Amino acid sequence: MRRQFCDAMLKRAANQxxxxxxxxxxxxxxxxxxxxxxxxFINAGIAEQNMLSVAAxxxxxxxxxxxxxxxxxxxxxxxxxxxxxxxxxxxxxxIVGNGGGYGYGVQGPTHHAIEDYGVLLTLPAMQACIPVFxxxxxxxxxxxxxxxxxxxxxxxxxxxxxxxxxxxxxxxRLLVEGxxxxxxxxxxxxxxxxxxxxxMEESSRPNLWAVSVLPLALATPxxxxxxxxxxxxxxxxxxxxxxxxxxxxxxxxxxxxxxxSPLRFAHLYAMAHRFERYGSQSYLRRQSxxxxxxxxxxxxxx
Amino acid sequence: MIDNDYMSELTEIKRLASRQKLLSMHFHAGVGHxxxxxxxxxxxxxxxxxxxxxxxxFILSKGHSVGALYVALWSTGRxxxxxxxxxxxxxxxxxxxxxxxxxxxxxFATGSLGHGFSLACGTSLGMKxxxxxxxxICLTSDGEWQEGSTWEALIFASHRKLNNxxxxxxxxxxxxxxxxxxxxxxxxLWDKLKCFNVDVSVIDGHDIDVIRKTLLxxxxxxxxxxxxxxxxxxxxxxADKMEWHYLPMSEAQYQIALAxxxxx
Numbered sequence: 205m206r207r208q209f210c211d212a213m214l215k216r217a218a219n220q221x222x223x224x225x226x227x228x229x230x231x232x233x234x235x236x237x238x239x240x241x242x243x244x245f246i247n248a249g250i251a252e253q254n255m256l257s258v259a260a261x262x263x264x265x266x267x268x269x270x271x272x273x274x275x276x277x278x279x280x281x282x283x284x285x286x287x288x289x290x291x292x293x294x295x296x297x298x299i300v301g302n303g304g305g306y307g308y309g310v311q312g313p314t315h316h317a318i319e320d321y322g323v324l325l326t327l328p329a330m331q332a333c334i335p336v337f338x339x340x341x342x343x344x345x346x347x348x349x350x351x352x353x354x355x356x357x358x359x360x361x362x363x364x365x366x367x368x369x370x371x372x373x374x375x376x377r378l379l380v381e382g383x384x385x386x387x388x389x390x391x392x393x394x395x396x397x398x399x400x401x402x403x404m405e406e407s408s409r410p411n412l413w414a415v416s417v418l419p420l421a422l423a424t425p426x427x428x429x430x431x432x433x434x435x436x437x438x439x440x441x442x443x444x445x446x447x448x449x450x451x452x453x454x455x456x457x458x459x460x461x462x463x464x465s466p467l468r469f470a471h472l473y474a475m476a477h478r479f480e481r482y483g484s485q486s487y488l489r490r491q492s493x494x495x496x497x498x499x500x501x502x503x504x505x506x
Numbered sequence: 507m508i509d510n511d512y513m514s515e516l517t518e519i520k521r522l523a524s525r526q527k528l529l530s531m532h533f534h535a536g537v538g539h540x541x542x543x544x545x546x547x548x549x550x551x552x553x554x555x556x557x558x559x560x561x562x563x564f565i566l567s568k569g570h571s572v573g574a575l576y577v578a579l580w581s582t583g584r585x586x587x588x589x590x591x592x593x594x595x596x597x598x599x600x601x602x603x604x605x606x607x608x609x610x611x612x613x614f615a616t617g618s619l620g621h622g623f624s625l626a627c628g629t630s631l632g633m634k635x636x637x638x639x640x641x642x643i644c645l646t647s648d649g650e651w652q653e654g655s656t657w658e659a660l661i662f663a664s665h666r667k668l669n670n671x672x673x674x675x676x677x678x679x680x681x682x683x684x685x686x687x688x689x690x691x692x693x694x695l696w697d698k699l700k701c702f703n704v705d706v707s708v709i710d711g712h713d714i715d716v717i718r719k720t721l722l723x724x725x726x727x728x729x730x731x732x733x734x735x736x737x738x739x740x741x742x743x744x745a746d747k748m749e750w751h752y753l754p755m756s757e758a759q760y761q762i763a764l765a766x767x768x769x770x
Contacts, residue, residue, distance in 0.1 A: 223635065244635060249665075254624040254658035261628025264613060265636065284618060285655075289625060292606040292615050 205359045205392075206233045206302060208341035213237050215342075216349060219268065220244075225259055227252045227273035229302065234272070252277050256285035256297075263295040268349060274308070275301025275317030275358065279324050286354075291327035296352045299324075304334065304358035304391060305444030305474065306488040313482075317358065318474040321390075322449025324356045325419050331355050332418045334391035335373065337362035340416065343373035360392040360444075361485075365399045375416055375423030382409025385438030385468075385506060386429060390415050390451045393444050393494060400496035410440070410503060415451060420458045430464060437467035438506050442494060447473045470502050516555035516714060520581055524551055525740060525767045527590065528577045533760040535594035537602065539570045541750030545678040545711065545735035546571040546645060550578040552717045553643055561640030563629055565613060567622020568647035568676060569603040570751075575612070576600055584611055620653025622646060623673055627663050630671040643721070645674045649681030652690050663728045664702040672721065672729045676711065678737040680748045696732050704728040711735035740770055 217240035225246045238245040248255035263269045290297045308315035321332040335344045348355045380401045387410040394414035401412045411432045417423035441452040452471040475492040532540045579585040592598035599608040603617030626644035711733025738744025741763045
């Protein structure tokens with residue numbers, strides 16, 4: 205999504221209030237943006253704490269501020285700066301984390317971002333945008349730019365089948381319809397299930413939903429999903445995020461508060477940093493039982 | 507930030523009234539942090555009375571000296587006595603560290619050390635990119651220079667030649683649990699700072715005229731001003747004593763402290 209992100213940002217470059225800060229990341233990707241923005245493209249160096257405070261203060265002066273780095277270098281390294289300087293003042297800084305989930309794969313646990321939106325959404329006014337498809341970036345960037353809240357943008361990689369018609373960017377999207385349980389997936393992981401789910405018999409095929417905006421207060425579960433859930437009583441939430449603080453806990457709480465809890469529930473999530481072996485993003489998804497086969501097994505056993 | 511109508515030169519009478527007000531606020535609230543407030547009060551009074559104009563902005567990085575900031579705002583007509591009376595009480599706008607909302611002249615909630623310099627950098631750069639006039643002044647503590655983020659900010663400000671930015675260091679030599687030289691010595695701090703492409707001044711942080719003159723010097727790059735100050739300045743039993751980072755005053759101590767102000 206990095207290239208698509210850069211393309212979307214280029215369209216905003218003419219806005220003289222827009223400024224882009226990077227923590228020394230973007231080689232072979234952001235050069236066009238650097239050229240287009242000139243002095244408004246700021247390589248803040250390898251100093252993320254300073255970069256986030258600078259971003260907050262620039263936002264306070266009236267600029268539209270985007271901050272970019274490898275995701276954990278932002279939300280983990282500079283958490284207090286995001287908390288005190290951005291969130292406490294509800295400043296609409298746009299925090300762009302590359303390598304959402306296990307995106308950095310074999311690079312190892314320091315680069316993985318599997319507690320990012322959970323941690324950030326504990327902060328006041330914070331919202332998260334997790335595009336599913338590379339094609340989402342244009343609309344996602346426009347949506348983030350247009351709203352006035354601090355926002356975390358988690359970049360990953362869409363992996364839908366080549367013949368799949370990508371629906372327009374929305375907080376909730378029904379990707380595949382069926383008569384089975386409801387499967388709600390956060391971000392690009394949803395795109396990896398399309399092929400498998402589509403191939404299932406219609407009677408047992410789940411309704412596959414993708415969520416791209418959190419918290420749910422800003423992305424209310426659609427009535428259609430609630431009707432499907434009421435029919436089967438079965439819900440699976442899958443996310444490339446640790447068990448605590450993610451979509452699984454937020455959605456089940458949201459449903460419980462409204463007396464809509466499912467009869468059966470399963471949560472597929474990132475198994476933290478427990479592995480002794482590393483590998484690609486798809487290897488780590490398999491290890492976490494987030495791969496399509498694991499989803500299918502969960503559907504059968506639910 | 508400060509309307510010119512409120513500008514009036516800092517006089518000894520206003521300085522004395524501010525010292526009395528600061529002691530009174532802390533005594534009646536029954537709270538500590540008075541030591542670091544007394545070391546910062548003089549420079550804050552100069553900044554708010556004699557330096558800030560129009561679009562100029564100030565950031566208090568050593569948030570634990572917010573009492574002195576409230577007094578400086580009161581002394582220049584930006585806060586009322588009634589406001590100060592709520593200090594540390596339930597429902598107050600005036601929290602024990604700079605609040606994020608509610609006081610126009612306080613831009614950022616600070617109190618966790620190591621944020622203000624970076625916030626000042628962002629303010630300075632944002633103003634420059636938008637071709638806004640005005641300067642940015644930020645007051646740090648000396649202990650705060652143990653925070654890595656402060657050095658990140660120094661690298662940033664130095665590299666970007668932020669010539670509309672002035673960073674002050676309230677160099678009182680004491681921190682939360684010891685003397686800065688004993689906890690993590692960088693002594694002398696100013697020699698380290700001089701290695702960055704910046705202007706460094708080392709001055710008496712309680713000499714009003716010198717502070718004013720130094721702050722009014724034209725600058726073509728980042729200006730760092732070390733204020734040699736005394737924690738608990740002006741109160742004999744508090745001066746240069748670490749415990750006055752924490753202790754509230756007894757009635758007897760408060761009366762002695764007040765009496766000493768008249769003789770300063």
